Amino acid sequence: MIYDNSITKKLGIAYPIIQAGMAGGITTPELVASVAETGALGTLGAGYLTPEKTKEAIQKIKQLTHKPFAVNLFIPEHPTFSDKKIKQANQLLAPIRRDLNMEEQIQLPEMNKNLFEQQIEVLIEEKVPVCSFTFGLPPKKIVRRLKSEGITLIGTATTVNEALANEEQGLDIVVMQGSEAGGHRGTFLGNFQSAMIGTMALVPQAKDLVNIPIIAAGGIMDGRGVLAALILGAEAVQMGTAFITTKESGAHPLYKLAIRESTEEATTVTKAFSGKPARGIRNTFIQSLENREHHLPNYPIQNMLTQEIRKEAAKRNRPEYLALWSGQHPRSSTDKQAGDLIQSILSQIEDLMGNLGL
DSSP: OTTOSHHHHHHTOSSSEEEOOOTTTTSOHHHHHHHHHHTSBEEEEOTTOOHHHHHHHHHHHHHHOOSOEEEEEEOOOOOOOOHHHHHHHHHHHHHHHHHTTOOSOOOOOOOOTTHHHHHHHHHHHTTOSEEEEESSOOOHHHHHHHHHTTOEEEEEESSHHHHHHHHHHTOSEEEEEOTTOOEEOOOOSSOGGGGOOOHHHHHHHHHHHOOSOEEEESSOOSHHHHHHHHHHTOSEEEESHHHHTSTTOOSOHHHHHHHHTOOTTSEEEEOTTTSSOEEEEOOHHHHHHTTOGGGSOOTTHHHHHHHHHHHHHHHTTOGGGSOOBOOSOGGGOOOOOHHHHHHHHHHHHHHHHHHHTO
16 A cells, blocks of 8 residues: 555554644644544644643643654754844834834843753653754764654755754754745755755655655645655655634634635745745835845744744734745635545545556
8 A cells, every 4th residue: 555654554554644843832732633633643843832831732632642753853053143243133023013012122032042852851751752853963972862762853955965964963864855845944955046956856866876765745735745755755744824714723713714715836945034045925024125035043043033923913903914834825824624625635645646646
């Protein structure tokens, strides 16, 4: 059977569909559990959660399902930055803050430099079955420790070389993130412009050179995309945008509406919101900063500077100032329950295979 492969066996799932671990409140425990209950893999996006909130969400998921699920963590980054950069960023953000009736200058909140290690301890304590990583490679000592606890590890790559680095580091599976994908780029070797490779080109090249199993991501929204990825050599797919608009998603209603009404030419890759390249729907916020991104501090500093803007915009129903992360295939988005979405994908795959005589 097409679904019976090394990834579904290793993850303990029936279907090779993984709901991406999107941080920022989208991946509610209800969404993760609903996906898991269908036989796919739900993922909690814990990148911005405190250790306490991470633990609370994991425990809620466990109350809702006994099926396997994953938690996604961000590899920490501690860039240097100058007061000049902070001042420049605040000046550029001041008109937006004024429009939202906010204070024009803010002080950076304290960064928890031990967040990643503390979250790792939570995952071990809660016996989470699967952990995925974005923005780089976890240290080998953490890889060894997690694997000794029986936790399956999934990395992220945007090039074949990054996939090979994941394999060398000891990760079990790697997500190949094509340039069509919404949200932050996972590039960690070289510049992101050189790593903007489409899923259809990226997956088969990785399959030919990488020994660990591959998950395809980027622009996959329905059964056609899933089946195509499997034919290209992936053993599973990771889908993000498709799940943002589901009923269990924690995304703002206007964010969901923006995706459902969007088209393939509406997205762009920007550093304006976070200081790290990410694909989202072009709006007023992006347009106001798109020629000035070189004045902004790198991630996570810029992300911290815009955090309250995004919160206030959500409160005031101002989508022009929200980070509307989306992939390049929004036309197939729906407002279904997550379980119904997965069932429709599986039905479409069955029909396609029948039509192709597979």
